[in-house]
Amino acid sequence: MKRLFPKTLFSCLATASLLSLASCSSEPVPAPQTGTIHYDVWVPLSKATGQQDESYVVHRAETLTEGTLKMEGTGADITGQLTPETILRGQYYYQVNEYNRFVKAVITPTGIQILKQIPSAYFKKGKYAHAWLDDRTLVLVGANGESSKVLWVKYDVEAMKEIAGGTLELPAPPKGLTFTSSGLLGYRAKDGKLLYSFHYKKKGMTASPLKKFEMAFVDSKTMKVEKLVSEDRAEMMAGTAFGELRQNKTFFDEKGNYYIACNSVLPGEKTGTGRVSTTAQHGALLRINAGETDFDKSYNGYTKNSRGEVRGKIVTVDYLGDNKALLYMQDPKFARPDEEPIWDTKSDKKWVFYWIVLDLTTGEQKWLDKIPFSNGNFSQLALVKGSEVYIANNSQNENSCVYIYNWKTGDLKKGLTFADKGATMDRITMVLN
DSSP states (O other): OSSOOOOOTTTTTOOOOOOSSSSBBBBBOOOSOOOOEEEEEEETTTTTTTTTOOEEEEEEEEEEOOOEEOOOOSEEEEEOOOSSSOEEETTTEEOTTTTTTTEEEEEEESSSEEEEEOOOOOOTTTTTTEEEESSSSSEEEEEEETTSSSSEEETTTTTTTTEEEEEOOOOOOOOOOOOOOOOEEEEEEEEEHHHEOOOOEEETTOOOTTOOOEEEETTTOOOOEEEEEOSSEEEESOOSSSTSSSOOOEEOTTTEEEEEEEEETTTTETTTTEOOOOEEEEEEEEEEEETOSSSTTTTOSSSTTSOOSSSEEEEEEEEEETEEEEEEEHHHHHTTTTTOOOOOTTSSSSEEEEEEETTTTTOOEEEEESSOBBOOOOOOEEEEEEEEEEEOOBBBSSEEEEEEEEETTOOEEEEESSSSOOOOOOOEEEEOO
């Protein structure tokens, strides 16, 4: 494998026809091409999924429904060339790397091919949100290096050139605070608006002392901020630092309603060592109705867990269809009700992640209790394909594997399984051949 640098689910696919390979943060836009597919399984070399590992081997699988995946002597080592904070569309991966280059790449069964790279002077590696405006126009939004202002840039990914760039006209952070490094970005194609969420925070912290976040409605042609609204029913979006580069935090439904996963700190909750942790959070699922420029204040899709407790941190969200969504949750108290909650995902009690199917209309929850509690905080482990969703699982007592859940019938079965004990998955992606 040739190295070009020094070493250092798509859930929108609601049909097998591959109408779109864009992120769910955008309403569907035409795919650049159609054809057969394969799956990329991202395996961290440290076997410590969720720890922001940057040393990866990506294994290709022709199917996730059956078979055994062997680690030794297979896969593409992408270490130092591509990180999981990356954007997939069709067969291509895009990202801004640590060398201030916007890169277009293909992962092969045995290596990685950098097709083209151009200078990028806007963002640090992984510190931006993204949305597709059409089949070749990608917009990135995020804070500058000091997080004192928010920048934007548009790329033509076919010609691999910068179209335009600039600064979003947003209110400056209050004294002592900064912008979040990336925030979340969605694109509403029907009225051409970008929906950019962010909050103000102290440097080095995640939560906002203001206990609210902001949503900017931006004209995608002029990049002018047309309206700014605040939301205080949750303290922050479920993604603040890396956008949706490696995890799904938002989605549009068929009607064009925009859903955003949010969290708030559980006040005073201690973890393991007896200290209070801001990682201990409980979720909310908020909505902006189609065509509107403010949150629907009457709607919160998630307020309590299935036990009636105001608990459960939302890690990822994926839209299934028919007003149902799949939520990947974290809560050590849900996994071990009789023990002190330990939120540290580096601990020996890190298997505290679980799945629920949420009815967006009624709020009814279905806990997928036949899937073992998993590990993987910084992971995208769900991939929706038609009536089935592939769910990667890194459990304590069995080899990592993929479960196939039919969300229409409720059927659950085990699919692709790792041959190697201890190897874990951070991400599975559907890639055009």
